[in-house]
Amino acid sequence: MIEFELIYILYIFAGCVIGLVMGALPGLTVTMTIVLVVSLTFGWAMIPALAFIIGAFAGGVMGGSISAIALNIPGTAAAVSTVFDGYPMKLKGEANNALGISLFVSLIGGIFGLAILGLVGPLLGKIALKFGPQEYFLITLWGITLVAVLSQGKMTKGLIAAFIGIFVGMIGMDPITGLMRFTLGSKVLSGGINYIAAMIGLFGMKEVLTQLKRSKTFKIDENYKIKDLFPKKEIIKRIAPTMTWSAVIGWIIGLLPGTGGDIGSLVAYGATKSIVKNPNRPFGEGSYEGVAAPETANDAAIGGALTTMLTLGIPGDSITAVIIGAFYMHGLLPGPTFMITEKRYFYYILIFLAIGIVFAYLSGLLGANIMLKVLKFPKWALVPTITMLCIIGSYALQNSINDVIIMTFFGFIGYLFEKCEYPVSPIVLGIILGPMIETNFRQALISAGSVSSLLMSFITRPLALAILILVVASFVLQSFTVKSNKKSEAEN
């Protein structure tokens, strides 16, 4: 039933390399990579096409974190939270460790996601259906509490930044009524603010502007060899517990239709921050755990998203949505029965993904090695290159010049914010999560009929209740941690 040809390996490898390069270039998201790959394979048979697509999927997710760590520009949305600790690590001269950790945990996370998919995926797929607007609302609400850690002690400023982000997320078409909000009748704003464009501006372009101000060059004195990219034993030991829960969180969030690696990595980061009490450095300043958590989660999410796709025929995230589109384009209608009658696709995807993840790791090592060498270039060469990447990346998002304008604007905003010592990450958090919180809340409200029955439904729906307890618990746990930290500081 399953015929495996060696040529498939070549397709997977080619897909991997394309995915890795595109993922590493800011603005070229994994979704976009898959779209490109799908359209290239339009005339192919389904199986080789699948090999190519799955390879690109695995490579793309891995690639996003390389530029996040090295350039402070998340290559993909799923790498946003990698920036939080990855870039500070690089600034502290640990670029090799950051890249090493991120690649290694991606490998483990990916394999974990795949293993769960292969072993119990079909049984668990149905859980995805139990998540309604109430549950999504609570999950995203939990995500927004990350503002606390991203503010780095400047809570008021962090909240202001988060509210600006939420406001920016409201610009454009109202998701419930379809009416235009805050667009001032302008064509640039009518499509809303694309959060990836804003993100490239706030991280990448801001960095360019900051560098222009400074006369010093990027400082990387160390000479790295490729073996420095393998994480050291004590680091692995340190991040092992973080990896376990991050992988589970990533997998579950990936499973849910409508949320993928981007939200998964944010939630995993948040959970880690509330569980790990003694990171090697405080979160946001270059802790190993802070890099490991999101990176494990966004790769584990691949397995989750594929589970939903394979067992229910509905996309687990925007990337699997495109893959389902590819099935349509080949004249196949994916759905629950499809995966039973055409079971071979299930096995093909499993095998391809396993090979793809390993390839992605190996080519990721090479890619990261090159990146480290590139970073040693003088500033006059790097700054224009980053600028070009920001512009090309934001244009490529939706093939629209509007996004370039938005990106540049946010670059200046980011620069001003940093000058005034406001944190910028909460803005991105607000733009990503704000619309999800709003939409899900309003959907839940419409479904429930009234505010009182909505509040009741948070308690009567078992899953909602479970998440609610988790959210409350993490709040309590955190305040407890903060208190004990303060106490120990006082004692010192």
Place this chain on the structure above:
Amino acid sequence: MKQIKTLCLVLALILTASFGFSGCTQQTQTPAPPPAPVPAPAEPAAPQEPAKPELKYPERPINAVVGFSAGGPTDVIARGIVPILQDLVGEGIAITNTPGAASATAAVSVKDAKADGYTLFFGSEIMSVWQTMGTMDMSPTRDFIPIKLVAEATPVLAVPPDSKFESAEQLIQYAIDHPGELRIATAGPATVPHISGLLLEQYVGAEFTFVPFQGGGPAITAVMGSQVDATIEMVQSMVEAHKGGNLKILASFTNEPIPGLDDIVPISSVYPVLKDYVPYGPYFGLFAPLETPDDIIQFLKEKMTEAMADPRWSEYCTKLYLTQIDYDEEAAYEYLEKWTSKAAWLLYETGAAPNSPEDFGIKKPE
């Protein structure tokens, strides 16, 4: 010195690569070899115009803009017909996805582009509601030239697998007796699922609570998980789930059963009053900016006619349960105006749309 050389080389490579990649996101398939002479279908002997200057089109790749993200229904249909058309015109046709603002962002970019036939818009029914919904003051007939309308999809009504409703009649009767109690998931405000639900409200007297989701996929997921009481979505996205018992399709918004799916009841057989209002599915077609020269429009129209005669296209439509339509010129304008007026007035009269269709000169349907 050597270092600087290597540096320049690497930089140049990176830039070229990134340009290449960003360019690649617009799907450009390698232009196919010149098409084999297809025996042209004998056209009704239209009076041949006297020898006109030879048309130099297309000389370079054409860009077809889709206003939704890849993998969505409009994109899937565009990618079904465009490769066939590409073979026939002998130049590459790239599909560019520019999602946002109910595809108005994409449409604006096409409208503002040079009307030279190299930028086209692959549009869908959402164009008909831009004006009344206040998205953008643009209309498919006033601001664009419809080259060809190629397909229609069929909306169907579905309920969760464990629903107490066994038939459309039971469900609608319940909605008449208990106004506002049933929640229907739609793909978003003013989309065909929403409009189809409004049809039931306006002409049958049912009353629903519409829960808008971000597209058809999430709406279907919601009904599969019993988060809502019913959904209206296109048949091709739900037929597999229906066969697998993950949801139940109760009725189609048509007058005749869908070919191959005879167990699904056409809604007008239950409510004959709807006979004049269905079939009412979304349309898909190729549009050009208003000022595009007529010979280019004619050229594209002819090539589209050929493409649609290709067995690959009819096979594609059959597999995806799409209804093939073929409207151009007058017929297309008439079809679009009728569609727009039905949708616009329905949305306005039920309070879903803020702007009166009258302000835009959209006539009330008789």
